[in-house]
Amino acid sequence: MKVKFFCALYLLVAMLNAHVFAQVSTSSITGNVTDPGGAVVSGAKVTARNEATGITYEMNTTSGGTYTFSSVTPGQYAVTVSKPGFRKFTSVHNILTVGVPLVVDAQLQVGAASETVEVQSSYERIETTSAQVSDIVPENDIKNLPLNGRNPLTLLTLEPGVVQRTNNAAGSDTHVFGSRDRAHNVTIDGIDANESTVPNPQGNIQRLTPDNVQEFRTVTLDATAELGRNSGANVMIATKPGSNAFHGDVYWFHRNTALNANEWFNNYTNQTRPTLRLHQFGGDIGGPIVKDKTFFFFSYQRSQIFQTEPVSATNVGLLGAPVLYTPTLLSNGLFRLVLGTISLNGKTFTQNSPGLVDSSGNLLPGVPVCGGAVTGNCLDTYNIFDPANFPAGVTGPDPTIMAALKTLPAPNGYNVGDGVNRAVFNWNPPSKFIGPGYLGRIDHTFSPSDNIFGRYLQSYYNTELGDFLNARPEVYPGFPPLGAVGRIGKNLAVSWRHTFNPNLVNEFTFGFNRFRFNLIRVLAT
Template sequence: MSCELASSGSLGAAASEQGECMKLALKASSVLFAITLLSTWAIAQGAATGDLQITVKDPNGKMVTNATVMASNDAKGFSRATTQNTDGEYRIAALPPGKYNVVVTAPGFSKVVFQDQPITVGQMADLPVTMQVSGGETVVNVSSEAEVVETTRTSTTDTIDQRRIDNLPINGRNYINFTLTDSQVVRDNAPNTGAAPTSGLNMSGQRGRSNLVNVDGADATDNSINGVRSTVSQEAVQEFQIITNSYAAEYGRASGGVVNIVTRSGSNDLHGTAFGYLRNRNFQAVHPFSTVSNPAYTRAQAGVAFGGPIKKDKTYYYFSYETTRRHETGFSSIGLTPANFGLVNNVDISVALGQAPGTFPLVSGTPEQKTYFDNLPGALQQIGAAFGSGAAQAYGQEAGAYATWMAGASGIAVNGTYPKWFGLLAGSAIPVPSNGTSPLTQFPSSCTFVTNNTLCNGLPGSFLSLQSQTGNFPVFEGTSLYSLRLDHNFTSNNRVTLRANVSPSTVNGIEVNGQDQPFGQNAFSRTSQQSYRDVAGVFQDTWTIGNNKINEFRFQYARRGLAYFFNKDSSAGF
């Protein structure tokens, strides 16, 4: 429909057509407003670039307002230039992290070149430049890195650069732990109370789930409980920024700190690495808490990473793969402290069952229970003397029921069965289950004649006795990290990035310390098993409009399927 009013026709028709045009204008405005909001929301997820502000002055300290400033990264075929300034202050925004050659030119002045100036993620650097008057073509090269300051930042930040990531030693290749080199960050030692892992970092006194982790500006945090999702291999990380205080409002969902991770991209040169790390029991010390002399321990981590050009100065790729395979030993103190689960094995309950002392084999109980049954003959005599033989007989029956319950409970808890000689009491002191299962494998609290409950069907199949959980237990892990990043320069003002990463993982032998966690509480050595399949894809389009406008669009699709159950491995004495 055209929104031009004809010069002829009725006034009513013209008014009607004008009304339709107004509706279309309102719809168009609503769509544009929505797009603006969505773009703002996407940008606000996190930082993946840095800004460079150049202050240009002449030898007398006066501002130079007619200069041209260019920042270029020749290795990646990327450059950005500007002449827009505010009283001699020039700003180049949204530069991908890396090293840039900064060239400043102005009529009547020598050209100044700063080589290999680093721009880091989230940085707002201010580079002061003093131009020298020149009557001809003169170039002043500054070969060393100029000192850059950040005069506009209010937050407390630190950057872990590629040099530290590549060279500092780290156990397990969890590169986020490099943040511990910052004095304001400590390890979060809070108990693990769920399936989703935390960042493991305590920032500003907050727990690990109070932090925000971004990868290439996209959220890498679980939306439900703020656990950190799987990211990428250490080989694929270029650098990351730590923000611990006073960060901007764009970083939501964080009361502790923020970690901004930037992945590596390809360049005009082909580079690659291959690595492998092995830890084995044969050439490392025995764990000090091991209950055996030669516990199983093997950890292997290996991978490859390489990147280069698909089309020089235009399109680049970077691929990384890392795998972790662990076969280790978990150490359990069940049954060791206190010894024998705090029980003694010499409790005589013969008198409680109406027989002379020593008639029946000894059973297990607590030291206090042993004292009670040792003193039972004297107690029966005192009750008989004081209240008569009927009272003594009634008390003896109660003592017999208690003896049956105690011996049965101790046997079920420790060994999963009553004492063998309790088979003599089947049908009298203990009931025979109606489903034909053994009378020696019942819960004493619900399967006794005293409680008048004969509907006993044996122990559940998932029940594990304490004795079966003694000794060490196995810990297995199989985790892989795949990631691929593609970068394409349409022009010097338009760059797109696509990254995809996949991480399948299965780990068992996880020790859960939370008292309110049902998983693992009735499993082998109180451990759990976790399996997940984590997939994420990020697309980003950065477009420079004019000298001072940046339009950035970012979209992420992320999905993680996670299963968290009790560990089904019931082997003992591993």
């Protein structure tokens, strides 16, 4: 019985460890310490200090001359190594990034401990601790590279091996070295941040901004065990903490129709330029609450976007746009069809075609019309409103149906459909996106052995006046849209790092991720 109990306990712990290790938001600092002859130096005191916050970690090298600081938050660190009989070694401006160890080796020189050898950025630039293929997008790139909509995760598409293609919203459309477009995993500060049905690494369901992301790493191949949940992109995002200096920004980004060119297909079909009025404004601030111990960071952004989009891009209608009856058929009941074969302008038509009419739906010159002596190879007409053609028991078109059909606009796209009885209505239906989002984070150091941080992220991104992405636009002017969408995201992360001894460090992280997606039906008023 005891054996079964301990086996069950072991399996439970193993599963919990696997779950915890799969959530990565920190990294480690490691290295070897040697003397001038290359022999290892054991018992040397090693100190790693975060240059922005002043938080310090200390330990002694092992008997093999190595040291490792585990579960350390990303940032810029100074590493100091000292031991009696040797000069003090200091390496500054070493950049620790999320998910990949920072390797800083030290070779001590014989001399007095009061003497210091200082070097800058002596860390290894080439990944030597694992075979995984990954890349870091640092804060400077996130802030300075152009972003459409201020979504920092769009930079993922610049990574080698990442291919993006359109797929009519049937998946995330992002493939990494041939993986499925749903085989991705995104974490924020070690907490899951995926949309459960279609995990899209660029979807940014929690509405992160360039101002609250410190950096993110994308692992695209040969992920290590703690990242091996998915075969596609494994994206690890680290949010920005506060520091010993106060920093803040206030911003407003604006785009409008006057700055945009019309789309090629709109020009081809004589459609107007889509409207765009985009406002994204907000700010962020961070700094110390207690210097070298407690720090805060807060960011806020609100989006107010009004835009129109070609209805052909919203996936409504059987032919790529709403299909309507031509006025000749709807008003006069004249159903037209090709009888035999019609030759026109070097082309042959055996059935109805947009090639028989001009852009206004009028028959092109030279199209033979059946009647009189012309009985074949012509365009024939059948009057469905003629009482002589009514089936038995039918007295005419249903007045309710006819009244409903006549409330619809006349078609304006005769290049789609059969040209003579059916055409489409092209226009730019509207949509409106409203969304405030905010992030708050607190970091606190109790002692060199204990530090903790908590971060909460919440965002709204609601679509009004119709939703393009989910094929719920306003199909015709003046009609209610097929629907609207309400989106709310919440993400919490709390992490506590405790050092039991130089060889044993525990990081306990918990949190939750929630993304609520409401499809709202809009009723006519």
